[in-house]
Amino acid sequence: MRLEIHQLSKVYQDGKVALRDFNLALDDGVFGLLGPNGAGKSTLLEILALGLMPTAGTIRWEGRDVHQHPTAYRRILGYLPQTYGFYDELKAQTLLEYIGKLFGLHGRALRARVDECLERVNLGEVRRRKVKTFSGGMRQRLAIAQALVSAPKLLIIDEPTTGLDPGERVAFRNMIFDLGRSCVILLSTHIVKDVEFSCHGMALLFGGRQHFCGEPLRFMDTVRGRVFEVELPFSQFDGFAAAHHVVAIHEHGDRVNVRFITPEPSSDVPGALLQRVNLEDAYVDFIRARQREEEQAFGQAV
Amino acid sequence: MAKPSEPTAQMSSIIPRALVPKLGRLIERHLSLRRWDALNQFWIGTRLIFSRAILLLVAALFVFFSWIALVRNSVTENDAFGILSVQTVILAVLLNMNLWEIEREGRTFELLIMRIPSLNRLIWFKLRISLFWLVFLPIPFFAAFAWFFSIPFFHILLYFVFTLSYALLVCLVTCVVASFVHHGLTSGIVTFVLSAFAMAFFKEAHGLPYRDYYSLYKHPFEFATGLSTAQTAWRMIVNRCFLLLVAAGFYAWLRRRLGKTEKWIR
Numbered sequence: 001m002r003l004e005i006h007q008l009s010k011v012y013q014d015g016k017v018a019l020r021d022f023n024l025a026l027d028d029g030v031f032g033l034l035g036p037n038g039a040g041k042s043t044l045l046e047i048l049a050l051g052l053m054p055t056a057g058t059i060r061w062e063g064r065d066v067h068q069h070p071t072a073y074r075r076i077l078g079y080l081p082q083t084y085g086f087y088d089e090l091k092a093q094t095l096l097e098y099i100g101k102l103f104g105l106h107g108r109a110l111r112a113r114v115d116e117c118l119e120r121v122n123l124g125e126v127r128r129r130k131v132k133t134f135s136g137g138m139r140q141r142l143a144i145a146q147a148l149v150s151a152p153k154l155l156i157i158d159e160p161t162t163g164l165d166p167g168e169r170v171a172f173r174n175m176i177f178d179l180g181r182s183c184v185i186l187l188s189t190h191i192v193k194d195v196e197f198s199c200h201g202m203a204l205l206f207g208g209r210q211h212f213c214g215e216p217l218r219f220m221d222t223v224r225g226r227v228f229e230v231e232l233p234f235s236q237f238d239g240f241a242a243a244h245h246v247v248a249i250h251e252h253g254d255r256v257n258v259r260f261i262t263p264e265p266s267s268d269v270p271g272a273l274l275q276r277v278n279l280e281d282a283y284v285d286f287i288r289a290r291q292r293e294e295e296q297a298f299g300q301a302v
Numbered sequence: 303m304a305k306p307s308e309p310t311a312q313m314s315s316i317i318p319r320a321l322v323p324k325l326g327r328l329i330e331r332h333l334s335l336r337r338w339d340a341l342n343q344f345w346i347g348t349r350l351i352f353s354r355a356i357l358l359l360v361a362a363l364f365v366f367f368s369w370i371a372l373v374r375n376s377v378t379e380n381d382a383f384g385i386l387s388v389q390t391v392i393l394a395v396l397l398n399m400n401l402w403e404i405e406r407e408g409r410t411f412e413l414l415i416m417r418i419p420s421l422n423r424l425i426w427f428k429l430r431i432s433l434f435w436l437v438f439l440p441i442p443f444f445a446a447f448a449w450f451f452s453i454p455f456f457h458i459l460l461y462f463v464f465t466l467s468y469a470l471l472v473c474l475v476t477c478v479v480a481s482f483v484h485h486g487l488t489s490g491i492v493t494f495v496l497s498a499f500a501m502a503f504f505k506e507a508h509g510l511p512y513r514d515y516y517s518l519y520k521h522p523f524e525f526a527t528g529l530s531t532a533q534t535a536w537r538m539i540v541n542r543c544f545l546l547l548v549a550a551g552f553y554a555w556l557r558r559r560l561g562k563t564e565k566w567i568r
Contacts, residue, residue, distance in 0.1 A: 049416060051563050074419040085409030087346065094342065101343055102417040102427070107335040146413070 001153050001184055002027055008057030010043050018043040020208045030180035032195030033188040035205035036287060041188040042082055045158050049079040078152030080143050082159050088132035092123055092142055095131055096149055103150045117145040137168035155185045161194055173198045196279035206290050216279050223282045225265035228272040231257050247284045261285050347431035350404055351397055359396050363389060379457060382447045383521055387465040390440050391497050394469040397432040398476035399490035421557050436469055460522040467545050468519055472497050474552035481559035515540050
């Protein structure tokens, strides 16, 4: 199964460019989409879910243009938008049966599918509870279940772990990873760790442009050898932070452990120890660099 | 992420809460899975249409028009047709004014858009339940008026068909208006004003040529006089075909509006 996106652009009626010349080719597995707010992630997903029309570019599923064959494409598509609603008065099972029926399932096949989806997201025991009594995490899992009812081959998920507690987030991540074995999953998120631990590939969006596309490990190479940690007295922290690119701090008593990224693969800070990099380091470094570029460009323009 | 405090699709039920599970289990036991699914869909769709406010408005509508019929001491078929048709037109507006808005406000529109592969199926899915109630609810009133005013069966059947066909048009107009206005009550008021204007126009514009053929709001026994039965029947058929053509136009417009998903989900 293969999804190909070619030169996709979206310009809104007010002239705002939300997405510019986006290219991507996806096969089975989980693919992550990272970027700050307003980077164009949700716009891209809404276009892929046929909620928005692109200004330019093509999307092909198994070689067929999805805008030429929207009905067939919708049959293989599962979509979990960033904001969504449920019929809260319904029980979880009734809701999924309703959605399955909308999709064209019925009878025993529908029952079996609903049961399977509820079990898969660990909501089997609360199937007869009304949706309005569900916690945020349970609603999120139910949302995934509704996206799975139609047994999609392409699953598009927009910021699914926002608002979940750490335990639920890990469970959710594992579930997505498991689902990725049998379908193409495109996962948009702000939580870098979700991409690091569950995605085999990732794309980075900033200002509607694609800045990176490839394996997370390759992206982490951009900061390899430049991430250090040093222990400082708390009183020195402000001065240190003003001069260095700090990505994380851990306070303990009157001292603080500071994780920072240097411009070059060496550090002149006494006592600084080279660290194993993670995706968050690379992501924060990238965003900081882009913001600095933008500030410089703005300064020159002024 | 949707939290319980966020807006959700409001649903209402006229069956007491405690009775719903018992009734549900009883019916489920006696129905095949396929029929149970269909009934379930119908029940959910009905609950989405009849919010408490709409239920009260529909009840008030029927009470008001029954009272009007009594107070005016209506005795002619003309009076009966006038009352029944206006009542049905308002019912059409009430049943449809919140049809799409409730999904938009409850953020369930995405679910429908994504789950129902084609726009025609989406429109039919939403409209069929309101159309069912539009046909079903006025039947007792038509029957009662026929009995009180001793209207022959064929006459009341024609009144029913003419009224419902105009109401179908009003349904579609309501949906189109709702796609622009995005507020249920406002859409209802705008549609009612438009429909009332159209009704008054077609009723009063006597001087227009070939009026029998294109007058959308038409009393079935007020076609040109001095015609043979076949000629009158022909005019009736052409008239209703013209109405269906206009309804098809509004359907196409609604389909086009719904196709612009950007406007609905943003």
